[in-house]
Amino acid sequence: MSGKPKLHYFNGRGRMEQIRWLLAAAGVEFEESFLEKKDDLTKLQKDGSLLFQQVPMVEIDGMKMVQTRAIANYIATKYNLYGKDLKERALIDMYVEGIFDLNELFMNYEIQPADKKEQHFANMMDKATNRYFPAFEKVLKDHGQDFLVGNQLSRADVQLLDIILMAEEFKPGILAKFPLLQSFKTRICNIPTIKKFLQPGSQRKPPTPEEDIPKVMEIFF
Ligand code: IBG
Secondary structure: OOOOOEEEEOOOOOOOHHHHHHHHHOOOOOEEEEOOOHHHHHHHHHOOOOOOOOOOEEEEOOEEEEOHHHHHHHHHHHOOOOOOOHHHHHHHHHHHHHHHHHHHHHHHHHOOOHHHHHHHHHHHHHHHHHHHHHHHHHHHHHHOOOOOOOOOOOHHHHHHHHHHHHHHHHOOOOOOOOHHHHHHHHHHHOOHHHHHHHOOOOOOOOOOOHHHHHHHHHHHO
């Protein structure tokens, strides 16, 4: 065994992307095993690798971890991205749960049927612009610091950057009304491990191409 965490998922963002981001931000190299067809999932289910028969699954430190949040919590704790005390952790949890909620909307957009896409898109853009981004702009404004919590990099910064970049793919000017999020984005993008993850050829995933959606549906739904 190489000792590197091994990520089991399809070759796309979905629920795994935030885990990839956390590992990358922590400077941890990881391997990936991609599910290409339903059989690949069935095989993992049959060999007992998936506690709840679902992926993401990450082999790490002798464990086969499932449940996205549990995996992310473990990585964030292990690599010191989870605050320095209970109260910082509480704030980080609040911010990250908001980010997960927005991420869920973004993730589900790709798999919406054609007749629901427009309405889903309007709703997720409305939520990003009028609910989540104003909240994070306010957090930065109220404490005037460079990072969301405790004036040092945490998983909340990493996970927020991921969602900001995704939102900009959907709507390039989405940060226009959020000057502090714009400077936050620049700052976090310049952290060396993150800068590296943003380079072409990294393990960061692009949006799932339209023509691959049926394959994803076949594997999971
Ligand atoms: N609570 C679990 C977690 O957070 O890890 C949910 C995991 C989950 O839904 N896994 C899906 C799965 O394994 C893949 S992500 N399904 C097989 C099964 O038998 O349940 C699927 C997904 C995508 C995009 I891709 C949007 C929403 C879900």
